[in-house]
Amino acid sequence: MAVDDLSLELKPGAVTGFLGPNGAGKSTTMRLVLGLDRPSAGTALVGGVPYHRIKNPLRTVGALLDARALHPGRSGRAHLLALARSNGIPRRRVDEVLEMVGMAGAAGKRAGTLSLGMSQRLGIAAALLGDPEVLLFDEPVNGLDPDGVRWVRGLMRSLAAEGRTVFVSSHLMSEMQLTADHLVVIGKGRLIMDAPLAEVIAGSSLTAVLVRTPHAGDLAVRLRAAGIRVDRLGENELEATGAPVERVGDLAYEAGIRLHGLRTREASLEQAYQELTSGSVEYGAERAGA
Amino acid sequence: MSTLRQAVAAEWVKLWSVRSTWWCLGGALVLMVLGAVTLGGSTATEALRDGATGLRLTASEPVVAATSFAQLALVAAAMLAVTSEYASGTVRVTLQATPVRGVMLAAKALVVAPVMAVAGVLSGAAATAAVYLLLSIDLFGGLVVLPPGEVVRDLLGVGVFYALVSVMTVGAGLAMRSAAGTLTVMFMLLLGLPLMLLMAGSPAALGAALRMPTFAGLAFMGSTVNMAGGPMPYPAWEGLAWLLAWAAVAVAAGHVLLRRRDA
Numbered sequence: 001m002a003v004d005d006l007s008l009e010l011k012p013g014a015v016t017g018f019l020g021p022n023g024a025g026k027s028t029t030m031r032l033v034l035g036l037d038r039p040s041a042g043t044a045l046v047g048g049v050p051y052h053r054i055k056n057p058l059r060t061v062g063a064l065l066d067a068r069a070l071h072p073g074r075s076g077r078a079h080l081l082a083l084a085r086s087n088g089i090p091r092r093r094v095d096e097v098l099e100m101v102g103m104a105g106a107a108g109k110r111a112g113t114l115s116l117g118m119s120q121r122l123g124i125a126a127a128l129l130g131d132p133e134v135l136l137f138d139e140p141v142n143g144l145d146p147d148g149v150r151w152v153r154g155l156m157r158s159l160a161a162e163g164r165t166v167f168v169s170s171h172l173m174s175e176m177q178l179t180a181d182h183l184v185v186i187g188k189g190r191l192i193m194d195a196p197l198a199e200v201i202a203g204s205s206l207t208a209v210l211v212r213t214p215h216a217g218d219l220a221v222r223l224r225a226a227g228i229r230v231d232r233l234g235e236n237e238l239e240a241t242g243a244p245v246e247r248v249g250d251l252a253y254e255a256g257i258r259l260h261g262l263r264t265r266e267a268s269l270e271q272a273y274q275e276l277t278s279g280s281v282e283y284g285a286e287r288a289g290a
Numbered sequence: 291m292s293t294l295r296q297a298v299a300a301e302w303v304k305l306w307s308v309r310s311t312w313w314c315l316g317g318a319l320v321l322m323v324l325g326a327v328t329l330g331g332s333t334a335t336e337a338l339r340d341g342a343t344g345l346r347l348t349a350s351e352p353v354v355a356a357t358s359f360a361q362l363a364l365v366a367a368a369m370l371a372v373t374s375e376y377a378s379g380t381v382r383v384t385l386q387a388t389p390v391r392g393v394m395l396a397a398k399a400l401v402v403a404p405v406m407a408v409a410g411v412l413s414g415a416a417a418t419a420a421v422y423l424l425l426s427i428d429l430f431g432g433l434v435v436l437p438p439g440e441v442v443r444d445l446l447g448v449g450v451f452y453a454l455v456s457v458m459t460v461g462a463g464l465a466m467r468s469a470a471g472t473l474t475v476m477f478m479l480l481l482g483l484p485l486m487l488l489m490a491g492s493p494a495a496l497g498a499a500l501r502m503p504t505f506a507g508l509a510f511m512g513s514t515v516n517m518a519g520g521p522m523p524y525p526a527w528e529g530l531a532w533l534l535a536w537a538a539v540a541v542a543a544g545h546v547l548l549r550r551r552d553a
Contacts, residue, residue: 031382034386034389035385035389036386036552036553051389052389052390054389055293057387057389058387061386063386065382065383066379066382068378068379069378069379069382069383071304071308071374071375073308073309074304074307075307078303078304078307079307079380081303081307082300082301082303082304082307083383083387085302085303086296086297086299086384086387086388088292088296126383
């Protein structure tokens, strides 16, 4: 079973990043939403209705699942035109989206001759074709050059800013950290976390407050007394974990301890993600033993 | 209903935006002309050798017989409309756009069938003309004739036969998904099995062979030149009924599997 009892509700006006190890069920989840795979139990609803009940679904949900899913002998324009026809989308919209993804020049080329990056742009054009409120992208930056990656990031942000629901899966944590507002993390087909990006990062044990003070010993005693974990980094430096920077600053002030430096060192999303998913593996092992 | 109309419009674009369609239709034309001229030529030569006088060969008669193998190029064209989607993965894109699977199947059949019917009529007309022009030489002494009513009826018959075989192919393609599997199944149904049954020689096997699509089609088209060597044991309308039944079974199998399986 690829996905087990996964409940998600996506928010409009935000980019939701969808993370999980390979085989966690990210693509399967997207296929279930689109009615391509059939759940053995439960439902996937878009705007409250099953996907196949939506009339002209491309105008409600745009999706890019696999950029390589193109007939090698068909031009990008013909590919998009067929999709447009199937959902009553006017022909001029095809040229609009081709322009939007920077493919107007290559639209007549047979898809088999396109690079992966170009195929990716064509797939994004197909997702945008129906001007949908909900967008699903499975690994949209695969095969894109740095300019392309930056372009996709900007596109996701602007689609969300227009009030659309944007759901993006990716392996690239650094990219997600820059793109997503909200994160959904799954492992082994189960939900591990569904929270705002800022909360995921703040929750990591690697997010810490770094303090420089000539009275490091005194402050360490004070902070530990308040239940905060403290590591001594050097003569004048401490690292406090498990409390926001405001609390560490306030405690120092109350104790009358002079500070020369106070800053937060945020965990990267990659670090936070590693912690979350390694947890899920332990959880799985525990369950197997029980 | 408009969902179906839109899906048909999309399938139309898809069919004509790949070269393989043109290649297959070109192949169907070439096979039809070559087959009809060869079969017509051998009939004419035999008549000449036997010294049969007063024998008349309608120019479209060898054309009807030539459909037995010329249909394979058309099967390839109809098949690719389905199997290329599975080979490239575009079937998932198609089903995103047209999520009701029965509509997708119907749209493919509704595009492929009339196109193949027209291809049958046009390639049949070209082959009839070729037979008439090449075999109306003095040597055969006016053996080949061109009675308009009969020719038109034969050509329309070819069109209907091709349409039904292509619908059958769409059903088989959706059931098999792969080009190799579909081609194997269609080849066996159209030629392999009936020929094996003919070779078996028993009356029961012969009866079964004559009810398979190719011979049912020949019966429907009113052919007297057929590989079975004897007269058809049932009238033309029954040939059409058998063809319809085969197409219905293939479409039903394709539909059931299409609905049941993950895309």
